[in-house]
Amino acid sequence: LDLSSSFQCLDEINQLSFSFPKRNKDGVRNYQLAAVDDCGEVHIPSECIPQSIVSQQSPISSKHTVLHHAEPGSHTIASSAVFRPRVNGMYVASGGTDCMVKLFDVTKPKRATSSIHIKPAESENTT
Numbered sequence: 001l002d003l004s005s006s007f008q009c010l011d012e013i014n015q016l017s018f019s020f021p022k023r024n025k026d027g028v029r030n031y032q033l034a035a036v037d038d039c040g041e042v043h044i045p046s047e048c049i050p051q052s053i054v055s056q057q058s059p060i061s062s063k064h065t066v067l068h069h070a071e072p073g074s075h076t077i078a079s080s081a082v083f084r085p086r087v088n089g090m091y092v093a094s095g096g097t098d099c100m101v102k103l104f105d106v107t108k109p110k111r112a113t114s115s116i117h118i119k120p121a122e123s124e125n126t127t
Helices: 052-053
Strands: 011-016 029-031 031-039 043-044 066-067 080-083 091-097 101-106 112-118
Touching: 011 101, 031 052, 043 080, 043 091
Parallel strands: none
Antiparallel strands: 011 031, 031 043, 043 066, 080 091, 091 101, 101 112
């Protein structure tokens, strides 16, 4: 099964992340899938991926949402992303080489709803 047309990543994918399954009105479990890449982007196909993807019986949408973890002009790599479990909305947290963790509302992808800078621990001089 080739998912590359669904993600349309421009660089190497660093991680794939599945959302917690949600049941639709017919009882079928649906998932979202996110891919983070070396361009500092998080790619999410716009349609939920049905459980029948395993049997390759349903088409995958080529439409997708792109969340920009990296600031324009930076060389930040998006290294991880995870869906917020068991919430009504669709939220994704991403982390990158800029030591930032950003929370995105997928329905409002223009910018992160919040971000936290994680400072590396400073080494203590013990001599």
